[in-house]
Every structure is written in structure tokens, then in C-alpha cells.
Amino acid sequence: MTDFLKLRKSAPDGFFAAEAAGLRWLAEPGVVSVVEVLEHGPDFLRLRRLEETGPDAEAAAAFGRDLARLHDAGAPGFGWSPAPQAFFGPLDNPFEVRAEPVGDFSGYWVEQRLRPLVTAIAGDLKGEDRAMVASAIDAIASGAFAGICGEGEEAPARVHGDLWAGNLMWTPTGVSLIDPAAHGGHRLEDLALLALFGTPFLEEIFSGYEPTHPMPAGWREDLPAHSFFALLAHIRLFGRGFLGRTVSAARSIISRAAQLDR
Template identity: 60%
Template sequence: MADHLKQRPGAPQGFFATEAAGLTWLAEPRAVPVVEVLEVGEDFLRLERLEPARPSAADARTFGERMARLHDAGAEGFGASPSDTSWFGPLEDPFEVPTTVHEDFATFWAEDRLRPLADHAARRLGSDGSEAVGRAIDAIAGGAFDGISGQGREQASRVHGDLWSGNLMWTDQGGTLIDPSAHGGHRLEDLALLTLFGAPHLDEILAGYEHAHPMPSGWREDLPAHLFFALLAHVVLFGGGYAAEAIGVAGDITRRARELGG
């Protein structure tokens, strides 16, 4: 089998083992194709080599259905990691995130993910921007987005955790997952990230998802709250060019929370 080698001398301890564990965990339900782990070391990860293919609308719809089944496989709780550590960000500059397990999405998202990033991003956001971001995080902490469109309360899903279009590789097996930050999370996390830079046949992906897992009306209005972590991470990792977008999304979150009664 041909392979693909990811290497980084001096990688944080456990970094590649965490990625390998995440890939294995995502593959366990046999819901969606996941790149196969061949070997893992302290400063490398050897994976099967995937051959890219051009996706069709039908491929995209099938991928959406498969992602719904993956999410429905569930997780121990929000923030649960398949390894002792969890990381987010590019190979060259990842940052560690907590692996504390929470029963509710609000505490996990607001306290373990968003507030630490908002503190790191404060200088680039500016005082007014930081206040807007803080209001949005408070709205999330209040539980407005624990369900979908204000309905019920979601149980933890098995999520990829960094599913922007670059971490979705199309092969002759269909949409295949690579480079995860796998954890127990809200199902809308992955769907929101697919919208960040656009994905091929995105509407078909979402239609396939809804076919396999029906969603309440207006659910797409909740997506900014689930995109917020990735946007704040971009502010921290790549600079203030993302600050205006993050501040704008903060306003969207606060308005949506009011609509939901949060």
C-alpha cells in the first residue's frame, strides 16, 4: 500500500498519537471513509496515500448522509477526546485544547473553547470587538445553542472537529476524512466548518445530511455560533485580518440568541 508521511521534528508530545487516535475513533462506526493510519511515532504519522477524484453532486449527497450517521454514533460527552490530549490548528503551529468532558454543550463551547481564544485574541479584536465577542460567548454560555433552533438539547455527537473543505478529500470512495481534531461535540460544528471556505456541492452535502437526520426549520441560522471557535482561532493563528469577520459573526450570534429567547 502506498503511503503518505506527515512529519514535524519537535512536534508537541502526543500530537501525532492524538491525530491517529482521532482517525481510528472516527472510523470505528464505519459510517464514512477515513484515511487509514499505518504507523505513528513521536514526530511522524504514516497514512495511506489517497488518490483525489472529482466529486459529483451524488457523491456529495452520500457524504452528507454518512456524516449524519457518524454524528449519530455519539460520544461520551462534550469535549471528550479519544486520547489524553487534543489539538487544533495547522501542523506548524497547533495549540492544545482541554479534554474535560461536559454534559452540556454550553459549558464546553463557551468555557473550554471560546473564552480562552477570546483572551488570546483580545489585542487584535480591540476593545469594542472584544466586548462584542464577550457578549456572544455569554449568549452561548446561557444555553441558547444547546439544541438546534431552540428545540430540545443535543447529545454529544462524534465530530471531526476541523472539517473545513481542505480536510475533506474526495476519492473514488467518496468524501474521506483527514486531519481531524476529533472530539465529542455538537453536530453543527462540522456542518458550520464546511461553510467556512466553501465545499464542493455544499448544498447537496447538507441535503444528504438532512435526509439521514432531519433537522428543525431555521437550523442554518444557528451555524455562526458553531463556526465561532474556528474564526477566533484564525484571529489568533493568522492575524487580525480575520478580526472583522469574527466581530461580525459575534453580532450574528447575539441576535440569534435573542430570537431563540436566550
């Protein structure tokens, strides 16, 4: 078989169109391998089938270089989506996110991503946990994470948007991207998700990325602010089992923002 069919009869309106548009947008600069879209409809997405192999260090480093080039290809704005609608989450339970391009990362991240999720999971956030999450969001809203390590402000990057290890396909010719939530965002969104749940040869990916797009020392300390949306989304999608890790990330965000403010 030369194709792979994703099928869901009750998919939200626009879901497969958004994924198809995201894959094509990520492939457009020609700097990273992306699974090819063959056809899509309201309840299906047909893709070119990829041959899967195991991860290896050389492919990981090459992917890091390619990912930096993809991010540097840019986007029209923070929150911009290549389709009229944008989604996040697994095939069986995605939810829609706002796709309104703006010029600043902090406003996009807080108003379009974080605060809507806190509202959606209000029943799971109580007392001190709710206060800690709210304080972390206020720290992000202050602009502490608009750049990297407090240096300048990042321009909108072309990001995959859901770049956990399961959305990297290791093939005989290197890493290919699948299952995006593509949008204009901060480059650390992708790097934070690679780190959040563990990715094979993560250090090699980062070692390929940094020479291609140099990063300031200590940039990894910013990552919790950029994986915070994914953690809140996991509470929405999978329940309170992710609450402890989310609150721990909130503490790290507050501490890091205070450090950057000094």
C-alpha cells in the same frame, strides 16, 4: 507509493498520537470513509495513501448521509477526546485545547473553547470589538445554542472537529476524512465549518444529511455560534485579518440568541 508521511520534527508532545487516535475513533463506527492510520510516532504519522479525484454531486450527497450517521454514533461527553491531549490548527502551528468531558454543550463550548481563545488573542481585541465578542459568548453561555433552533438539547456527537473543505479528500469511491481534531461535540460544529469557508457541493452534502438526521427549519441560522471557535482560532493562528468576519459573526450570534429567546 502506498503510504503518505506527515512529518514534523518539532511537533508538540502527543500531537501525532492525538491525530491517529482521532482518525481511528472516526473510523470505528464504520459509517464514513476515513484515511487509514498505518503507524505513528512522536514526530510522524504514516497514512494509507488515497487517490484523489475531483468533487461531484453524487459523492457529496452520499457523504452528507454518512456524516449524519457518524454524528449519530455519539461520544462519551462534550469535550471528550479519544486521546489524552487534543489539538487544533495546522501541522506547522497547532495549539492544545482542553479535553475534559462534560454533560452540557454550552459549558464545554464557552469554557473549554471560546473563553481560552479570547484570552490568547486579547491583544487583538480592542474596545467595541472585544465587547461584541464577549456579548456573543455570553449569549452562547445562556444555553441558546445547546439544541438546534432552540429545540431540546443535543446529545454529544462524534465530530471531526476541523471539517473545512481542505480536510475532505474526494476519491474514486467517495469522500474520505483526513486531518481531524476529533472530539465529542455538537453536530453543528462540523456543518458550520463546511459552510464557513465554502465547500464544493455544499447543498448536496446538506441534502444528504437532512433526510438521514432530520433538522428543524432554520437550523442554518444557528451556524455562526458553532463556527465561532474556528474564527477566533484563525485570529490566533493567522492574525487580525479575520477580525472583521469574527465580529460580524458575533453580531449574528447575539441577534439569533435574542430571536430564540422570544
